[in-house]
Amino acid sequence: MEQVSRAVFFLVSVILMLLAGGLMAYAVYSVWTALQAPEGAMDTALLDVIGYLIIAIAVFDVAKYLLEEEVDRGQERRRASEVRKSLTKFMSTMVIAVFLEALVVIFKVARDDVNLLLYPTALIVAGTGMMLGLGLFQRLSASVEQDVEAGTVDDDPDDRKSDTPRRRRSKPALP
Incomplete structure (x- = not known):
């Protein structure tokens, strides 16, 4: 059962890391499209990007925590x-x-x-x-x-x- 649990935590961690990467990519894309816009609403776009990056960091940290604590260490006593x-x-x-x-x-x-x-x-x-x-x-x-x-x-x-x-x-x- 421990191996199944570790596999599930690993899968969830990888999915969360991919989603965090997607948020970061979308943040870069948002800046690029804001630069291309004629009216240049850059200030709003940059605040949106900061929000996306903050959420991406938090999601990535959750994934890292799951990998370190549940996959790497598992049931190891600490x-x-x-x-x-x-x-x-x-x-x-x-x-x-x-x-x-x-x-x-x-x-x-x-x-x-x-x-x-x-x-x-x-x-x-x-x-x-x-x-x-x-x-x-x-x-x-x-x-x-x-x-x-x-x-x-x-x-x-x-x-x-x-x-x-x-x-x-x-x-x-x-x-």
């Missing part, structure tokens, strides 16, 4: 610090993409109708929530890592019946 670093890298890219998209939409909407600024404002609030959630995750997972290193939490997954860490009895300090 330390909590490796998982935290990998997830942090992935979420950081997503947060940056959300903030950049909000910035692009602000520039687009501010020209046409200021009343439409609710959507980019919601994106900024969502990005801030994602960043705060990532910070909380970092804080909590770092404290668990410290407990594991200090020996106060059992980190052996074969010894436990559930997913929750088991506290060890404190050993008396030696004089």
Whole structure:
């Protein structure tokens, strides 16, 4: 079953990378057609291209994450610090993409109708929530890592019946 799962993740990753490449190609095509247009609405076209590229980067990063975490490593056991670093890298890219998209939409909407600024404002609030959630995750997972290193939490997954860490009895300090 593990091989089927890896094959599916590989296929999905390749499809996502191809779609991200298609978005990048379409962005280049959009700039080319804007340059050919007689009235030269280049500013709008460039903002659209930035939006396409931001989405392409986010989609590509999702595909890369799936390849690295699900295809390459599979069911391999990892330390909590490796998982935290990998997830942090992935979420950081997503947060940056959300903030950049909000910035692009602000520039687009501010020209046409200021009343439409609710959507980019919601994106900024969502990005801030994602960043705060990532910070909380970092804080909590770092404290668990410290407990594991200090020996106060059992980190052996074969010894436990559930997913929750088991506290060890404190050993008396030696004089």
